[in-house]
Amino acid sequence: MTTTAFGSFVAKVQAATFTLPIESAAKATGVDNLRDRYGLDGTGITIGVLSDSFATAKTVNTSGNLDTYASNVADNYLPSGIKVLKDYAGTDAKDEGRAILQIIHAVAPGAKLVFHTSTGGAGAFGQGIQALATAGADIIVDDVRYGYPPLQSSNLPLNFSDIEPPNGPINQAITTVVNQGISYFTSAGNGDSPPDGNNPADSKVPDIPIYGHGNNPNALTAGAVYYGNAKSYSNNAFDIVVEQGQLEPFSSEGIPDLLKPDVVAPDGLAISFNLSGGSPVDADSDFYSFFGTSASTPFTAAVAALLLEAASSATPSGIYDALRDTADSPLSGFDSRLGFGLIQAEEAVIALGVEPKPVPEPSATLGLLCVGILIVGLCLKRTQQRSKAIVKPSESLALSSIRTYVITRGVIARCLKERPIKRQPFLGGTAIALNSTNNSTVVFSDR
Numbered sequence: 001m002t003t004t005a006f007g008s009f010v011a012k013v014q015a016a017t018f019t020l021p022i023e024s025a026a027k028a029t030g031v032d033n034l035r036d037r038y039g040l041d042g043t044g045i046t047i048g049v050l051s052d053s054f055a056t057a058k059t060v061n062t063s064g065n066l067d068t069y070a071s072n073v074a075d076n077y078l079p080s081g082i083k084v085l086k087d088y089a090g091t092d093a094k095d096e097g098r099a100i101l102q103i104i105h106a107v108a109p110g111a112k113l114v115f116h117t118s119t120g121g122a123g124a125f126g127q128g129i130q131a132l133a134t135a136g137a138d139i140i141v142d143d144v145r146y147g148y149p150p151l152q153s154s155n156l157p158l159n160f161s162d163i164e165p166p167n168g169p170i171n172q173a174i175t176t177v178v179n180q181g182i183s184y185f186t187s188a189g190n191g192d193s194p195p196d197g198n199n200p201a202d203s204k205v206p207d208i209p210i211y212g213h214g215n216n217p218n219a220l221t222a223g224a225v226y227y228g229n230a231k232s233y234s235n236n237a238f239d240i241v242v243e244q245g246q247l248e249p250f251s252s253e254g255i256p257d258l259l260k261p262d263v264v265a266p267d268g269l270a271i272s273f274n275l276s277g278g279s280p281v282d283a284d285s286d287f288y289s290f291f292g293t294s295a296s297t298p299f300t301a302a303v304a305a306l307l308l309e310a311a312s313s314a315t316p317s318g319i320y321d322a323l324r325d326t327a328d329s330p331l332s333g334f335d336s337r338l339g340f341g342l343i344q345a346e347e348a349v350i351a352l353g354v355e356p357k358p359v360p361e362p363s364a365t366l367g368l369l370c371v372g373i374l375i376v377g378l379c380l381k382r383t384q385q386r387s388k389a390i391v392k393p394s395e396s397l398a399l400s401s402i403r404t405y406v407i408t409r410g411v412i413a414r415c416l417k418e419r420p421i422k423r424q425p426f427l428g429g430t431a432i433a434l435n436s437t438n439n440s441t442v443v444f445s446d447r
Contacts, residue, residue: 012352018078020106021284024244025227025266030346031107034306037356038349042108042305044312046133049104049298050118050125050142053096054082056089059098059273062286067273069098077102077272079113085131088117094276099290100143100298102271107302110309112136118144126169129184133177138308140177141185144289145212145295157175159273164212171216178218183308183316185301186214187293188223188261190252191252194237220304220320223251223261224296225342227281247337251293254336260278261339263297263327265303303345309327311352324347 018026026032034040055069065071072078078101097115098348104113116128125146132140147163164170191208214221226233226242235242238249248267254260258423270287271279279288304319313323326348329341 013409018106019109020102020270021229021282021287022103022106022266023271024229025269026107028227028245028266029299029342030344031303031306033346034310034349035302036368038306038310038346038354039307039348039357040108040309042111042302042309043221044110045108045138045305045308046114046136047104047108047301047305048114048116048135048137048140049097049100050116050128050132050140050144051100051294052092052119052144053088053093053095054084054097054101055095056085056087057093057095058346059095059275061232061273062281062288063088072272075272078105079109081112083107083112083114085116085135086128087116087158088119090119095273096143096275097273099273099275100141100294103126103269103290103295103298104141104267104302104305108305108309111302118142122146122163123169126173129170130175133180133182137182139185139301139304141182141298143187143297145187145189146212166216170213170395174213174216175218175298178303178316181315183304184219185297185304186216186219186221187297188214188221188254189252190224190248190250190292192250194239194249208252209291210254210258213384214252215255215258215260218316220263220300220323221254221261221339222293222297222300222343223264223337223339224248224267224291224293225264226249227266228269228289233268233280233289233343240356245342246447248291253339254339256336259339261337262324263300263339263341263343265300265343265349267291267293267295267299269295269299277361293356300343303343303348305350306345307349310349310354314352318352322351326351339411 004446021087026035058241059067061067061071069078069082073080078098099115103117104111114132114137118125118128125142125144129140129142133434145164177186188210191210193207196353210221213219225245225247227244230244232241232243234240235249240249240250247264251264252261267290268284268285269290271290273279273288274288275290279290282289289353300323304323307319307322308314311318323343324340326344327339327341328344329335329338331341333433334340
């Protein structure tokens, strides 16, 4: 909540706060609106995570200091009390599970978190899924796949790989927990390979399509679209510049007729530590950037937690359908790289029949406030004075109220706003958003 004094009134602008700088991703997907206008933060929802490790790798932050679970709690990147059912302490541990949990906590800070390692083979993976369900998970998310076809073979399977067959332990466990009412999210993978030489067709390593339990129809599979803090980044492997809103070139393509991935979601998200020693420093230099479907998938799962908080009776298929049916795509229908498009959290929650928190009707207090502001506005106009803007002209204010009162040139008009007010440059004017004590909103302009 930002508070600024204006005359004898207090201006309050409601804006979502995130434990990590993920504003670009939040705005692109409508997460900021779910946090602001719907008051959702994942409270009452438990999210289970399967990944390599949680708190066994030696990791550092951008200052070169050790970055641990304890320091993450102190810095508010993670909550205390995360339940770790089983961790992995091998020499190849990266704590990718902790990075995933940081993203989830940034989107859904009220959710309870549980972790289980995904290591140990397909059988242990399936047992981990069941363990998370037993621990009370409402949503489970993973970023791991076991095995893939030999790289030298061009005859890729048309369904699941042999290590993860439809009746194998991983897919059986997914089907079991989904039938129990638990939503399951998994990554599409980063299997599209960069070209070798000047001809993209000359790539020595064939693209690896979505395989394994990524093709399980009972799970929602997510690809990756770049929405980091920088407007663009240079992907040296693919020799291209990737802009915000552009599909990541490595995000795996689905196999024909399987309708995977289901959706795409943001990656390039900020985390507190150097994951596996090769993470690039974020545009916000206090953080590193986390790329890949291992970042976009937990973001999607965290959005699902907000949806489930709002619509507690929603089934896994209901959550999946809401995300797929409201996704935004430049293409019509399904695409084997984009799925049904970029998730849109606010549209998805509306599809589940949820409305923003009600706003009290205007009272006499608001009327007096409007008159007072009108008088102040006339005085400002006569004296050619300008008050300071609360926000930069190009910023967007996510207002907690729906009903808005606009004062322009001394004329008061009432209008209904369904979206946050987009700040456009004013030519010689100042805009101020004011909330009265009953949370109605007043906008004043001296244009």
